[in-house]
Amino acid sequence: AQKVTQAQTEISVVEKEDVTLDCVYETRDTTYYLFWYKQPPSGELVFLIRRNSFDEQNEISGRYSWNFQKSTSSFNFTITASQVVDSAVYFCALSERAGGFKTIFGAGTRLFVKA
Amino acid sequence: EAQVTQNPRYLITVTGKKLTVTCSQNMNHEYMSWYRQDPGLGLRQIYYSMNVEVTDKGDVPEGYKVSRKEKRNFPLILESPSPNQTSLYFCASSLVGPQQSPLHFGNGTRLTVT
Numbered sequence: 001a002q003k004v005t006q007a008q009t010e011i012s013v014v015e016k017e018d019v020t021l022d023c024v025y026e027t028r029d030t031t032y033y034l035f036w037y038k039q040p041p042s043g044e045l046v047f048l049i050r051r052n053s054f055d056e057q058n059e060i061s062g063r064y065s066w067n068f069q070k071s072t073s074s075f076n077f078t079i080t081a082s083q084v085v086d087s088a089v090y091f092c093a094l095s096e097r098a099g100g101f102k103t104i105f106g107a108g109t110r111l112f113v114k115a
Numbered sequence: 116e117a118q119v120t121q122n123p124r125y126l127i128t129v130t131g132k133k134l135t136v137t138c139s140q141n142m143n144h145e146y147m148s149w150y151r152q153d154p155g156l157g158l159r160q161i162y163y164s165m166n167v168e169v170t171d172k173g174d175v176p177e178g179y180k181v182s183r184k185e186k187r188n189f190p191l192i193l194e195s196p197s198p199n200q201t202s203l204y205f206c207a208s209s210l211v212g213p214q215q216s217p218l219h220f221g222n223g224t225r226l227t228v229t
Contacts, residue, residue: 009155033214045158045205047217091157095213101146101165102173103213105157 002027004094006106013082014114021077021109023092029053031097034068034075039089039108048090051075082113117142121206121221128196129229136191136224138206146209147189148173148218149181151202158205164189165212196228 003026013019025034036048049059051068059066063080079086092106119140128134140147148163150173160173164183178200180192189208193200204224210216 004157006157035217037218043203043223045207045218045220047219050217052214093158097214101148101163101171101212101214102160103148103218104174105150105159107155107157 002029002032002094002096002102002104004092004104004106006090006092006109008109009107010110010112012112012114015083016081018078018080019082019111019113021079021090021092021111023075023077023106025073025075025092025094027073027094027096029096029098033095035093035095035103036066036075036077037091037093037105039091040085041087045091048077079111082111084113084115087111087113117219119206119208119219119221121204121224123224124222125225127227127229130197131195134193134196134226136193136204136206136226138189138191138221139187140189140208140219141187142208142210142219143186144208144210144219145186146212146216147183148207148213149179149189149191150205150207151175151200152205152223153202161191161204193226196226198228200226201228202226 005024034051089108095103149161150158162181164170206221207218
């Protein structure tokens, strides 16, 4: 069965600090896809990144970076030099090829960035 | 503008009174899905649809119905709402499926059942 665990319920940092949001997943499938979504205080959900299980290259997009490690079943998200606008709830999600077209979300991590 | 539109944004109703939350997308997406968001539980999938007239259950389908008569519309129906269906609901769509393409979400519908 697929499962996504985001152990950090809330994180609070001061602006310009780096912060890492953890995501650990469980799957029996060899082909799967991992995602991160952002939910700012306004409530909408915004896609950030998608990764497939065959691509373990880390990715960097501006201040955002993602570290995918199959050996530890983790797909962690780091924000460098955090800003107040990064304050949001961040969701990690998993979709298995064998799971049909379901997507399982983690419980989310609420990030507070204080000025 | 490419978007997923849900209506209404807020809805307060009473137990047992049938309601429908509409969802429409203008991106010609094949895949549509409904989620509910509850504190501490993240988003849980209710139903999804890979194409017109094709729907399937997600993880929490009890108490909900959906239909996909047209590609652009995917309404969520609560035949007899109960207080445990009080939640924030999101409709989402993607081009061909959640694995190959990212989900585009509507702005959410906050439902309160008293």
